Amino acid sequence: DAKTTQPPSMDCAEGRAANLPCNHSTISGNEYVYWYRQIHSQGPQYIIHGLKNNETNEMASLIITEDRKSSTLILPHATLRDTAVYYCIVRVGNAGGTSYGKLTFGQGTILTVHP
């Protein structure tokens, strides 16, 4: 599986956009970019995923560079409840090999939203 690199921590002011970067320079053509987050003492929560096009849902937006070597998760109006560890994951998206479908988590980015 391709590995990801994320900054260990980031701060954001409440109400501002939080932009969380992720580097996945060795990503393969059949690997998708997924984002999960983990709020303290809870199980991880799915946020969004994409292949090469930008994606948006009710939680966030995902911007993937044209070469797919990096991406940015955007929380448009961060709240205190968005304080969590954010994980960027690459995941094989079609059949083939034992890694198909497996989620491999890195260390993530600790996002702290402050008043």
Place this chain on the structure above:
Amino acid sequence: GAGVSQSPSNKVTEKGKDVELRCDPISGHTALYWYRQSLGQGLEFLIYFQGNSAPDKSGLPSDRFSAERTGGSVSTLTIQRTQQEDSAVYLCASSLGRGTNTEAFFGQGTRLTVV
């Protein structure tokens, strides 16, 4: 219930004893994952079941760890002869399949403490 259910939520056991951790996935989900998370660390992949395929056991740390999934539904993670380094939160997740639009839903975890 609507989500992934894990039991017990907390387990304290003596070193050397065997423990069984249970995971009830979301009904209809064919993929099931086990992870563990030590204090302050990221998620460590343990094992992955997908339908009737042979499970991916590549993350099991030793032969003291094993997991079963009966009838394609409930899964049990067994740790034999527990050691203090086994203390962690054990998280289970399930998804509809392995495809790209099948995000994994996580349970709240079982906190295992080996004393």
